Amino acid sequence: MFDTALSSADLIFLAKGAGMTIVVTAISVAIGTVLGIVFGVIRVQLGTVYAAPLTFFLDIFRSVPLLIQLVLANAFMGMVLRLQFSGLTVACMVLSLYTAAYCAEIVRGGIDAVPTTTRRAARSLGMTWGQDMRHIVLPLATRVALPSWIGLALGVMKDSALVYVVQVTELLKSTQILITRLQEPMFLLLICGVFYFVISFPLARFGGYLEKRWSND
Amino acid sequence: MFGYTFQWNQALARLPKMLDGAVVTMEVAVLSMLIGILCAILLTLLRLSGSRSLRAVATGWVEVARNTPALFQIYMAHFGIASFGIHLSPFVSLLIGITFNNAGYLAENFRGALKAIPDTQIRAGRSLGMSQTQAFRYIIVPQMLRISFLPMTNQMVWAVLMTSLGVTVGLNSDLYGVTQDLNALTFRTFELFAIAAVIFYIITKIITLSARLIAARLFRY
Amino acid sequence: MTKITIIAALIAATGFAGAAKADKLDDIISSGTLRCAVVLDFPPMGMRDANNEPIGFDVDYCKDLAKVLGVEAEIVETPFPERIPALMSGRVDVGVASTSDTLERAKTVGFSIPYFAFEMVVTANDKSGITSFESMKGHTVGAVAGTFEGIALEKQVKAWGEGEYRPYQTQADVFLALSQGQLDATVSTSTVAMASVNSGKFDGISVVGKAPFDTDYVALFASRNEYGLINYLNLFVNQQIRSGRYAELYKKWVGGTLPSLTVPNAYR
Numbered sequence: 135m136f137d138t139a140l141s142s143a144d145l146i147f148l149a150k151g152a153g154m155t156i157v158v159t160a161i162s163v164a165i166g167t168v169l170g171i172v173f174g175v176i177r178v179q180l181g182t183v184y185a186a187p188l189t190f191f192l193d194i195f196r197s198v199p200l201l202i203q204l205v206l207a208n209a210f211m212g213m214v215l216r217l218q219f220s221g222l223t224v225a226c227m228v229l230s231l232y233t234a235a236y237c238a239e240i241v242r243g244g245i246d247a248v249p250t251t252t253r254r255a256a257r258s259l260g261m262t263w264g265q266d267m268r269h270i271v272l273p274l275a276t277r278v279a280l281p282s283w284i285g286l287a288l289g290v291m292k293d294s295a296l297v298y299v300v301q302v303t304e305l306l307k308s309t310q311i312l313i314t315r316l317q318e319p320m321f322l323l324l325i326c327g328v329f330y331f332v333i334s335f336p337l338a339r340f341g342g343y344l345e346k347r348w349s350n351d
Numbered sequence: 352m353f354g355y356t357f358q359w360n361q362a363l364a365r366l367p368k369m370l371d372g373a374v375v376t377m378e379v380a381v382l383s384m385l386i387g388i389l390c391a392i393l394l395t396l397l398r399l400s401g402s403r404s405l406r407a408v409a410t411g412w413v414e415v416a417r418n419t420p421a422l423f424q425i426y427m428a429h430f431g432i433a434s435f436g437i438h439l440s441p442f443v444s445l446l447i448g449i450t451f452n453n454a455g456y457l458a459e460n461f462r463g464a465l466k467a468i469p470d471t472q473i474r475a476g477r478s479l480g481m482s483q484t485q486a487f488r489y490i491i492v493p494q495m496l497r498i499s500f501l502p503m504t505n506q507m508v509w510a511v512l513m514t515s516l517g518v519t520v521g522l523n524s525d526l527y528g529v530t531q532d533l534n535a536l537t538f539r540t541f542e543l544f545a546i547a548a549v550i551f552y553i554i555t556k557i558i559t560l561s562a563r564l565i566a567a568r569l570f571r572y
Numbered sequence: 573m574t575k576i577t578i579i580a581a582l583i584a585a586t587g588f589a590g591a592a593k594a595d596k597l598d599d600i601i602s603s604g605t606l607r608c609a610v611v612l613d614f615p616p617m618g619m620r621d622a623n624n625e626p627i628g629f630d631v632d633y634c635k636d637l638a639k640v641l642g643v644e645a646e647i648v649e650t651p652f653p654e655r656i657p658a659l660m661s662g663r664v665d666v667g668v669a670s671t672s673d674t675l676e677r678a679k680t681v682g683f684s685i686p687y688f689a690f691e692m693v694v695t696a697n698d699k700s701g702i703t704s705f706e707s708m709k710g711h712t713v714g715a716v717a718g719t720f721e722g723i724a725l726e727k728q729v730k731a732w733g734e735g736e737y738r739p740y741q742t743q744a745d746v747f748l749a750l751s752q753g754q755l756d757a758t759v760s761t762s763t764v765a766m767a768s769v770n771s772g773k774f775d776g777i778s779v780v781g782k783a784p785f786d787t788d789y790v791a792l793f794a795s796r797n798e799y800g801l802i803n804y805l806n807l808f809v810n811q812q813i814r815s816g817r818y819a820e821l822y823k824k825w826v827g828g829t830l831p832s833l834t835v836p837n838a839y840r
Contacts, residue, residue, distance in 0.1 A: 144624065202530075292420040310744075323423070327419050429754075518741060
């Protein structure tokens, strides 16, 4: 199995793919989280009825396969609007909204988990809405939301394996390119799988640890 | 004005074929959930068992399922298993890949749910004369499924969405596969995939709504 | 919706105001780069060398085209199913991607005259006992999704009424499945079949005979309404043959008898 034609140039090629996976994930999670927090707070503030259009819009990203979202966004930007975006831009746009859709749910869940009585108490102490959000809701909601958010960020990293459809050469795609040339599918796929696992596993464990620690007290 | 003229009727003429694909997509999703739940219960038991190696196997399954891309798992279920000389059809490969993924995530949910059930209930069951198995079967499992009902609904939606990865292992009878084939034939990319997206959306809505109805009936107390 | 339309039109208008009168051919020349869609898992037409740089017949063909246009060539890798979307989304200028010029596709993109022609052959796993096209009946066969031979083979399997057809996403996956024994046989272009069998990377597969499909003429493609560009492509293909460059590239990458690119008894 370790009798391989894999050269150091190929390893660099794989490392570039891994770098692309991390870049796409980092950009999308960063933008998606900011958007998700904004959308989540808006949804809580507006209430179910007035937030319905936003809820519907975000729900689409959770109800259609990511592969189709990418193909459609690519076709729409390029074929219909004739905008010259790179594949990386399209990938990050779609993944950001995809992240935001899930993140909004997490944020909403976090805010809802803060007891209304606690917030009323804060307001009756003379805190403004902003102060209440910052000093009461933020710390309490973060405890509930952070472990889920870590799970989401890792999910986005794994789902970024699909951006190959818009011509972005990330880790899984570079693995496939090498498989085509070297014909060592199992060996190369294992390398690829191990890479995802090595990044994802410790962070997932850390998320689980936080969840456990914070739920005990 | 756009450099593109929509030809919806060309794409809509293919709607019956796409609906046939949607049926296959549902078959894979439902089967993978049913088998996945059974596997997840088994994994939960194994993780509680006294045997160290059994625990390791179960934990390994759960961690690989949760920490690698689904696309990777499905690809392995086809080309990986085949390098041991076992040949599975694309349908079965996809089913195994998604089931493996489902079971991993569900087992983790079940473990969380299990913690919410007090140990004293098992002891109460035992003192009523139930065996360990009976206590688990009649007291723990029903509560576990109830607590994890919402995560299970989410997993079902994911299972539907994951079927779109079947094309990588040679499946072309599911909704995504059918759409891609039609696209190769006609190149009406936008129209065809937009229709597929709507069908997927409707399927997931049906799932979440019926889950809510089922929950309302089963869990009112 | 109308508001979005207007905004989009404004963006488009400001973005391309300078290029409003210029056509695609002008755009390519003034941009200094020709972006070609090439399939890179389709040896010997498109593949990668030891440094993972693109090489092959199609790659050289794109470079020749860039040279006569006086611009740099940029190879954009596109899997078979993504060739046309890449063009339609403006990510590439032309396709040099071994694309069959079917009438169904010509409703969406514009094709040049054929620049290459493929013969289809059957490659079988040695254990399957398949010795000809006809003996594939009842077996599990496969090809690349959405290709000329894939579509024809699926039709044939349906006509036989037994056996199974499986489309894979890439040519590499097809040969991998074939050597693993997941497929008993495949129909592919003779060039890719010979290149794969001769590579020595797939055990236990051999080319067993011709497939009775029509000759697969493949053409360059560009946006359907870019007549200036398509005219240029037609002349370019013609000049490649006249100058002997076509024969030279064929010898370099494929070898053997040079396929004729004309259809008997037809004008074009």
